[in-house]
Amino acid sequence: xxxxxxxxxxxxxxxxxxxxxxxxxxxxxxxxxxxxxxxxxxxxxxxxxxxxxxxxxxxxxxxxxxxxxxxxxxxxxxxxxxxxxxxxxxxxxxxxxxxxxxxxxxxxxxxxxxxxxxxxxxxxxxxxxxxxxxxxxxxxxxxxxxxxxxxxxxxxxxxxxxxxxxxxxxxxxxxxxxxxxxxxxxxxxxxxxxxxxxxxxxxxxxxxxxxxxxxxxxxxxxxxxxxxxxxxxxxxxxxxxxxxxxxxxxxxxxxxxxxxx
Ligand SMILES: [Zn+2]
Ligand SMILES: [Zn+2]
Numbered sequence: 001x002x003x004x005x006x007x008x009x010x011x012x013x014x015x016x017x018x019x020x021x022x023x024x025x026x027x028x029x030x031x032x033x034x035x036x037x038x039x040x041x042x043x044x045x046x047x048x049x050x051x052x053x054x055x056x057x058x059x060x061x062x063x064x065x066x067x068x069x070x071x072x073x074x075x076x077x078x079x080x081x082x083x084x085x086x087x088x089x090x091x092x093x094x095x096x097x098x099x100x101x102x103x104x105x106x107x108x109x110x111x112x113x114x115x116x117x118x119x120x121x122x123x124x125x126x127x128x129x130x131x132x133x134x135x136x137x138x139x140x141x142x143x144x145x146x147x148x149x150x151x152x153x154x155x156x157x158x159x160x161x162x163x164x165x166x167x168x169x170x171x172x173x174x175x176x177x178x179x180x181x182x183x184x185x186x187x188x189x190x191x192x193x194x195x196x197x198x199x200x201x202x203x204x205x206x207x208x209x210x211x212x213x214x215x216x217x218x219x220x221x222x223x224x225x226x227x228x229x230x231x232x233x234x235x236x237x238x239x240x241x242x243x244x245x246x247x248x249x250x251x252x253x254x255x256x257x258x259x260x261x
Pocket of ligand 2: 025029030062066206210
C-alpha cells in the first residue's frame with residue numbers, strides 16, 4: 001500500500017508539475033516549442049488536474065506578468081503585497097481592463113476545449129469547473145484503482161497547485177535568490193523552487209529569455225522540464241524548439257543587458 005502510494009505520488013507529481021511547466025508555461029504561454037496536439041493536451045491535462053484553472057486564463061495572466069513585470073499592472077507582483085501576489089489575485093471575478101485573452105492570447109481562444117474551460121472569462125465559474133473536474137478525476141481513481149492511487153494523485157495535485165503561486169512570490173523577492181542577468185525587475189533564480197518546479201525556479205534566466213524552452217543555463221542549474229522536452233524531441237513528439245544555451249544566452253546578454261557575473 002505504502003509503496004503503491006509513493007510510486008503513484010512521484011509519477012503524478014511529475015505529470016502535474018510538468019503539466020504546468022511544459023504544458024501551461026513553456027508551450028501555451030511562450031510557444032517555445034511545437035508539438036503534436038495530442039502531446040499538448042497530455043501536458044495541459046496534467047496541469048489542469050492540478051487545479052491550475054483555465055489554460056487561456058493562465059496564459060493570458062502570465063503573458064501580462066511578463067509584459068508588466070513588477071509594475072502596478074503586473075497581476076501578481078509581491079512589490080504590492082505578498083498575500084495579494086500569492087493567492088489574493090486569483091479570487092478576482094474577471095480580467096482587469098488592461099488584460100484580456102482576445103488581445104493577449106489570440107492564439108488560444110479558438111481552441112474549443114480551452115474555450116469551454118475558460119467559461120466566457122468568468123473567473124469564478126472557470127475555477128469551480130477546474131476544481132470539480134479535479135475532484136471527479138480522483139473519485140474515478142478511487143472507484144477504479146483504489147484509494148492509495150487516488151490519494152497520491154490528490155496530494156500531488158494539491159501540492160503542485162501551490163508551487164507556481166509560491167514561485168510568483170519567492171522568485172520576485174531579490175533577497176531570496178541570485179540574478180544571472182540584470183533584467184530591470186526583481187526576478188531571481190532560487191534553487192529550491194527549481195527543485196519543486198522541475199526547473200522553473202531559474203526565473204531570472206526565464207525573464208531574460210522568456211521564449212526559450214530551456215531555463216537552466218549554468219552547469220548547476222538543472223532543468224528537468226528542459227530534459228523532458230529534449231527527450232520528447234528525440235522521440236519525435238516535438239518538432240521545432242527554441243533553445244537559448246548558456247553560451248548564446250551569455251552572448252545575447254552582452255548585447256542586450258548587463259550580466260551580473
Ligand atoms: Zn516572473
Ligand atoms: Zn514565463
